[in-house]
Amino acid sequence: MSDSQRGRTRSESTRQAILEATRDELAASGYDKLSIDRIATAAGAGKQTVYRWYRSKSELVAECILEGYVPSKTAVVADSGEVRGDLRAWLRGFADHLAQTENAALIRACTAAAAESDEVAAKFYERVTAANEAALTARLDGAVRLGQLRADTSTAAVAEALIGAMLYRLLVRQAPTDEFINGLLDTVFNGIDASSVPGVGR
């Protein structure tokens, strides 16, 4: 076979160390104060090695997200039978996660990175939306099958509205209070149209 190994094999453990150092820097300093020098030093690596793996700051951050060094944290939505309560619990779990300053800083840094780079944006979408939407979809679809939710529910719309609202709150430094979460759930579950009020329209 022609693709035999030539030269020293690239050190996977160094790569891990770089990603970990990046995550720490990201949480500590934010995206645009990231210093490749500092990351390399913290990882015990040469600067060139960082650049060998990742061609730019944004690619590095993107990989950091994708490899899960920035946890999306919210892989599954519990299933207690009561779908609204499950979603509330999930959103509160998300809110609790963001209540940790370090986590908040990390995700904000990723947001900044995604805003600056198409590449990071793609990874961000892939990791954050896809994962969360999958989790939500799994739970919502079950509820739809049981007749607890409308058959025409657009999972994608619900997922993006919820995630979007949470990230927006994170961005503008408004902690997502229980009140806010309840308002969100009321809107999404009940709808706002007058005809959607149970017992009305009969």
Next chain:
Amino acid sequence: MSDSQRGRTRSESTRQAILEATRDELAASGYDKLSIDRIATAAGAGKQTVYRWYRSKSELVAECILEGYVPSKTAVVADSGEVRGDLRAWLRGFADHLAQTENAALIRACTAAAAESDEVAAKFYERVTAANEAALTARLDGAVRLGQLRADTSTAAVAEALIGAMLYRLLVRQAPTDEFINGLLDTVFNGIDASSVPGVGR
């Protein structure tokens, strides 16, 4: 009074030129590649003059947003009597605005800036959410009064869900299609709870 004017008066027109140059740079290069040097040169100003008005990069960007050099574009929601149609029109208008690459780049840059700086975040919230929420509230409250919408509608929740979803789409480079907008409106207007289906539950 003691704060009488001494020395040369600060040139308001230079300040305008700085803000305009900042907006252009922001759209062209994004937040973390902003260069005060370039801004000053483009504005025909000295660097010191920039710093005399704004103490830092983030303060400059914040002011840029607040002064409306970054337009929120969506000051009012039309009132045709049909509230759902009005919201659809408003969201489509927003989507059209973002379809212009320059506008999209500009708002993404502001997003990045807000992610990096509490100060910018505050101004961003003040300008973007407040303005849009006010516009939505004005329209929604009218509809509530006419009995077209539920009395318990949480305007804030609706506004943040809609804005959040739109910004999230911007962030992850998914253009907000009509389909997406319709899904969003269906969710928000109809709700997803099975009991919210009109004519069901009888």
Next chain:
Amino acid sequence: MSDSQRGRTRSESTRQAILEATRDELAASGYDKLSIDRIATAAGAGKQTVYRWYRSKSELVAECILEGYVPSKTAVVADSGEVRGDLRAWLRGFADHLAQTENAALIRACTAAAAESDEVAAKFYERVTAANEAALTARLDGAVRLGQLRADTSTAAVAEALIGAMLYRLLVRQAPTDEFINGLLDTVFNGIDASSVPGVGR
């Protein structure tokens, strides 16, 4: 007049500090291990300031030579009436100067710099040869006028032979001993041609 001062005036004292730091580095580390970073730090200057004054390492070294931070040390040849003794004293003075390791390192570094760069070579010639040749010429011409030396003496040839021999010795790490100096003077004063032996040929 149109050449009015624009911007802050360049700091002459910083320039001096840079040249001094360069000389120290040159003596300590030699030419190709010169580090602009270290020079800047030692001079308490930013790297950019070094590059503002001198576009390259070689230009910096050249200026260092020309400004006399690398002393040619041998400005004048004494005049005791006895020209051969005066030259011997001058050569011994040169040898003593080179016996100091720091001085030797410094001149060797300049030699290396001159070898690598036309620009430095020009300055080196201007400063070292010109100065020494002038000193030698002044002394030799006097002796010629007094009839102590041949009228057809080529000062330039003598100067370059002496300086060349001394620098060559420095280069190959052969200390210029008294024996060597005497051999040199014998050759130059007496000549090697058999017909130049006094009292021979009769």
Next chain:
Amino acid sequence: MSDSQRGRTRSESTRQAILEATRDELAASGYDKLSIDRIATAAGAGKQTVYRWYRSKSELVAECILEGYVPSKTAVVADSGEVRGDLRAWLRGFADHLAQTENAALIRACTAAAAESDEVAAKFYERVTAANEAALTARLDGAVRLGQLRADTSTAAVAEALIGAMLYRLLVRQAPTDEFINGLLDTVFNGIDASSVPGVGR
């Protein structure tokens, strides 16, 4: 026997290729821009192979000189019976050699290398002075024996004065003209002392 051959034998032809590549780089780029990477690539060798033969850049250059890849060019001084003419021819041959830019660059690079490294200086002396002095000595001694030159001629002094003067000219980029060479020979053959003028001093 204990020094039996173990493993693959070191390739002499690779070593030659390395030295040739070094000479080419030296002539093209000078000493301090030498790149081991480039040399290895040009020689079709691995970097480690270079370091297996030569422990450092300066040792490599030193060896390059010693192996004659940097030609001293002037192995013998012709013997036509007329010693002054022979020396003139030899010096002119040297001058012609240096007139080739590539040769000049090569020797200047070696000079720089010698200035920076004791090791290279030793090899330089060994190869350049020793070889030339031997050539000059062979010729001068013959002339002394024939009574053409003074019996007390210091060959070493003559050799170093001539070589030193030529190298100094190379260093300061002053081509050694016929005029210069003649001045040098006049000085060395005739001497400068008034008493050395033939027919005078009686």
Next chain:
DNA sequence: AGGTAATCGAGACGGTACGTCCAGTCTTTGT
């Protein structure tokens, strides 16, 4: 009208980080 003082464009200052290049070492597969 003349003095005083803050502002202006310009650009040098000490620094920090960039992304590239190279030195010298280490590791892998192949000969």
Next chain:
DNA sequence: ACAAAGACTGGACGTACCGTCTCGATTACCT
């Protein structure tokens, strides 16, 4: 064991900006 290939740490390169400071040259108010 040596060879080519190439990844490794470490460190210097020359450039670009940062935010501050210093120029001479404007304005403007205040005697």
